[in-house]
Amino acid sequence: MGLNTSPDAPIPVGQVSRLIGGWIDRLGSVWVEGQITQLSRRPGAGVVFLTLRDPSHDISLSVTCYRLVFDRVGDIVSEGARVVVHAKPEWYAPRGQLSLRASEIRPVGVGELLARLEQLKKSLAAEGLFALDRKRPLPFLPQLIGLVCGRASAAERDVLENARHRWPAVRFEVRNVAVQGVHAVPQVVQAVKDLDALPDVDVIVVARGGGSVEDLLPFSDEQLVRTVADCRTPVVSAIGHEPDTPLLDLVADLRASTPTDAAKKVVPDVGEELTRIRQLRERALRAVTGLLDREERGLAGVRHRPCMERPQRMVEEREEEVEALLHRGRRTLGHLLDRADSELAHTLARVVSLSPAATLERGYAVLQRADGTVVRSADEVTPDEKLRARVAEGEFTVRVTP
Template sequence: MALNSSAEQPQPLGRVIGAVKDWVGRLGEVWVDAQVVEIKRRNAPTQFMTFRDRVANMSAQVTVSTMVLDAAGPIPEGSRVTARVRPRLWDRDTSLSFECLEIQVAGEGRLLAQLEQLKRKLQAEGLFDGHRKKRLPLLPHVIGLVTGRDSDAERDVVTNVARRWPAARIRTRHALVQGANSAESVMTALAHLDADPEVDVIVIARGGGSLEDLLSFSDEGLVRAVAAARTPIVSAIGHERDYPLVDFVADLRASTPTDAAKRIVPDHATEAAGLSQARQRLDRALLTTITREQSRLDAVRSRPVLVDPTSAFVAHYERLHLLRHRLEAGIDRRIRTEEADVRAAVTAIRALSPKRTLERGYAVLVDAAGHRSVSSVTDAATGDRIRAYLADGELSLDVVGTIGKEPEHG
């Protein structure tokens, strides 16, 4: 019922707000088709969302309980949803919002929600952990390729690998990359290449497409097969903005098939140029080292001891000659001194020698037996025979008389 009012009889504002709130409440619950543009989660029982019409430029604020929001599963922003809502008008500021009683992800959003749930499950199992990822070989000899037959992705990988590293060989296993049986087909091709001992790395390549087109590369069985593969796996699915679940479990994600070729083999021209530069640097380093060592060797060889090895002995020879001269001079002086001493001793001995006395005309007298010297007239009597020793011989003498010296009287 409309409220009667006029300038003379206006209605109280509170009554008008109450009437509007009553009219809004009569709308009751209604299912709406909308797009989620924002979700504000907080640590509280009530969460806030923003819905926008999928065609018209209109939006609305929505409150939802944490239980209802969690029951709907992951809802990425931008998802299309179908929600059962009830409008509410708040008395204090007359703001209009909607209370969400139930929400379901619709269309592509439903797929995104399902993929998000699977992603969380696999991540919880540790299949995305970095320590599980294998290192790619530096220079693969045989490259396995899983891709669609006659696809642009195949041509991109083969052409770029051949251009960058012509010696690399590619073994291709064609598979269905879209449709109901595509995941199983890719798994079969992957298992065949993974069992080949000559294959060093495997590339799974597909061009871009819609979410549904790439859905098989988020298949749980394929993701687990990639995680269990013995050979390093490179995923090159779609374009740079596409992220199927295989990307998270692969050992390396390439943004495009062309990027995959660049990531698995080096560029021959770049490597050749780098090798040439390295050889030039090595040559210069060796030349510098040889020059430096040659300079050191020349400096050593120019030293006097190496120019004339015997020059070091000259000073020693001179000192030895000086010492020898001193020694000979000392010996000569000592000999002359000793000779002088000997001559003096000989002279003294000769001066005191009885023979010297005999040579002056004296004689030594002894008895006939030669045992007793005769030094006094009293030592011999007349008729005794005595012996006289002269300088040049001896004489036998007979005493015929004695002439004694008169004793002196005092």
């Protein structure tokens, strides 16, 4: 709508900003294509800020979206990527700034292709096809190697030449297939199945040189990934160069960055192994020699001990100890007997001194009645009673006189 304004009757800036906001609010959502030039994805924030630029006209618009919307393509969209955004224009009145509120973001061209591959990758990973516990170890020295590659390709030459240079006796069972185009997937799948069915094949190498994302699409095909996952033979993926990561790299038992790297990882180097064997032999010889030298020194030390040079010395030392203990025992027993004899003599002297016989020897006598009782008082006897008198040298009978 038109506004009636004049130099004498202008309207405030705020009213103009609100009017612009009202007009923009009446606009519906639009699909916008552009290139992401700035991307702000702060940890923990619920909103993602980015700038969408039109390279042909050098015009940029600020875009905001919820983190949930951006996380759907966050793994494959970064600064510089071209995207198509479904958004609604918004006007921020306080600053007079136009922006877009995005509800959906889609990659364009290669980005869309990568988005589909990312979805397939997540689906297969959820099934456990990329789990580490499914990886099988490679044999140390494969007798027969299955090789799937393009006919007369650089990848085939790199694998064969490097493998035979490292181990000349190694043998290959080669399957030449298309490595790009519409026939690549069925031919590679059939070649892998044929090699897996051969009992003599110890490991399978799928090799291809580098290329664009579109050229490497056959090696991210779901059918090929499931075929490799079902193989009983270990599979090595040698697709492209270091930046290339097809889904075959994730399901294979071992990923090699290049075909040359695959040859180095599958086949041991005969020179290195001979050097390692020589080093191990030298190390074992040093260990055994050191052990023998140490035991020999120990044996020599034992032989030079006094007890080994003159074994009877131990008996002589024990004999001296026995004799010393015997003399000590005799002395101790003699002292004990002497002390006991002295104590016995003292006791005998005391007994003798206290004996009644000693008293009788001094001239005393003991009077006893006929029944053997000792007379201790004159009142105990009667006149004419016969008593027995005991003296030191014998006894005799006496009569009591009144």
